Amino acid sequence: MTETGTAHWSEDVFREMKRRRIETVCTVPDGGLTRLLNMVKADPAMRLITLSTEEEAMGIVSGQWLGGKRAMIAMQSSGVGNCINAIGLPSILKAPCLMLITMRGQWGEFNPWQVQMGQAVRPALEAVGVKCFPVDKAAEVGETFVGAADLAFNGGFACAVLISQRVIGAKGFGQE
Amino acid sequence: MTRKPAVKAEAREGGAKGSNKIQRRPFVAELLSRRNGTLVIPGLGSPTWDCSAAGDSPEYLYSWGGMGLAVPTALGLALAQPSRRVLALTGDGEMLMGIGSLGVVAELAPQNLAILVLDNEHFGETGRQTGLTQGRTDLCKIAEGFGVRQTRLVTEHNEVADLAKLLFEIPGPTFAVAKIALSEDPWCLPEKDGAAIARRFQIAIGVAKS
Numbered sequence: 535m536t537e538t539g540t541a542h543w544s545e546d547v548f549r550e551m552k553r554r555r556i557e558t559v560c561t562v563p564d565g566g567l568t569r570l571l572n573m574v575k576a577d578p579a580m581r582l583i584t585l586s587t588e589e590e591a592m593g594i595v596s597g598q599w600l601g602g603k604r605a606m607i608a609m610q611s612s613g614v615g616n617c618i619n620a621i622g623l624p625s626i627l628k629a630p631c632l633m634l635i636t637m638r639g640q641w642g643e644f645n646p647w648q649v650q651m652g653q654a655v656r657p658a659l660e661a662v663g664v665k666c667f668p669v670d671k672a673a674e675v676g677e678t679f680v681g682a683a684d685l686a687f688n689g690g691f692a693c694a695v696l697i698s699q700r701v702i703g704a705k706g707f708g709q710e
Numbered sequence: 711m712t713r714k715p716a717v718k719a720e721a722r723e724g725g726a727k728g729s730n731k732i733q734r735r736p737f738v739a740e741l742l743s744r745r746n747g748t749l750v751i752p753g754l755g756s757p758t759w760d761c762s763a764a765g766d767s768p769e770y771l772y773s774w775g776g777m778g779l780a781v782p783t784a785l786g787l788a789l790a791q792p793s794r795r796v797l798a799l800t801g802d803g804e805m806l807m808g809i810g811s812l813g814v815v816a817e818l819a820p821q822n823l824a825i826l827v828l829d830n831e832h833f834g835e836t837g838r839q840t841g842l843t844q845g846r847t848d849l850c851k852i853a854e855g856f857g858v859r860q861t862r863l864v865t866e867h868n869e870v871a872d873l874a875k876l877l878f879e880i881p882g883p884t885f886a887v888a889k890i891a892l893s894e895d896p897w898c899l900p901e902k903d904g905a906a907i908a909r910r911f912q913i914a915i916g917v918a919k920s
Binding site (some may be wrong): 535558577581583584586589590591592593595600601602603605619620622623626629631636 | 743751771775776777778779780781783784785786787789790791794808809810813814817818835904906908909911912914917
């Protein structure tokens with residue numbers, strides 16, 4: 535059973551990460567992930583790895599799985615485009631590849647430069663075989679994460695939780 | 711108006727362009743014979759064929775794709791298995807495609823991780839087009855710039871014993887570039903089923919049961 539409705543979806547996700555022995559989180563950060571990434575960083579039993587580009591995570595999670603450990607990536611939707619070819623590695627090895635993605639370029643986006651990639655995230659991921667789990671209610675992020683994580687780690691699949699900009703809130707650039 | 715002559719890259723330590731002497735196959739074979747249980751993550755293409763030609767081992771994670779991921783994969787493995795030495799064995803083009811990962815390596819600084827770039831200054835698998843390392847790009851300086859403190863440029867086959875110490879013994883992360891000749895070597899293709907390669911690897915290191 536998954537409890538939902540804590541003060542913030544990040545707490546639901548963090549609790550389920552701990553339950554599933556996910557010890558390493560790779561990231562190129564996003565504003566919407568700040569709270570979760572801070573929780574990971576503050577936990578002495580976890581490791582936060584800051585990347586230069588998101589595709590590095592595809593190698594790191596594969597290597598972690600080869601060595602018997604569980605890792606995942608948390609990133610902004612724009613990073614998905616950087617990962618496309620690299621997703622082939624965990625997929626061909628049958629290594630679990632769990633992605634937590636905060637969306638840009640959709641709900642109320644201020645910055646038009648984000649829209650092309652943001653709108654392409656799901657079709658692009660599905661084109662390379664990633665199972666997508668979109669979620670647009672904060673209270674459902676935790677259980678959606680559980681569904682994606684269990685599919686990934688039990689079956690060796692690439693799974694992506696797509697957290698809507700509706701949950702995160704559109705970045706206003708001081709113009710609102 | 712006279713045109714200025716094209717600026718030539720300065721001669722590097724180890725000789726002029728196109729003068730690489732090391733023959734990759736015997737060099738890699740001799741190096742791997744000294745690996746002493748080190749797990750090897752070869753990059754796609756030639757480094758994978760080199761490992762296969764040196765004698766098959768379940769401790770080699772052969773690669774047929776995912777350019778740029780040899781170092782990140784080796785890093786993930788090294789962090790997961792701190793008691794095992796891990797070598798990323800790749801080429802110059804593959805290293806450059808994942809070059810930012812050297813910053814991640816330097817930051818996390820796993821003592822059990824080593825990286826060797828077999829640098830023939832060309833894209834050997836795709837028609838031998840010239841690569842950036844034939845020009846001004848200096849991989850050892852890049853690695854140092856990212857904060858990898860122990861680097862070595864190897865230009866002679868007889869440096870293999872010292873190189874083996876750097877890659878397999880000295881606390882890492884360590885980084886080396888071996889300037890290898892552009893050679894034509896016979897194909898030596900290993901298993902290409904990724905899940906089979908990974909499973910065999912996991913069984914060999916005790917992560918999965920046979």
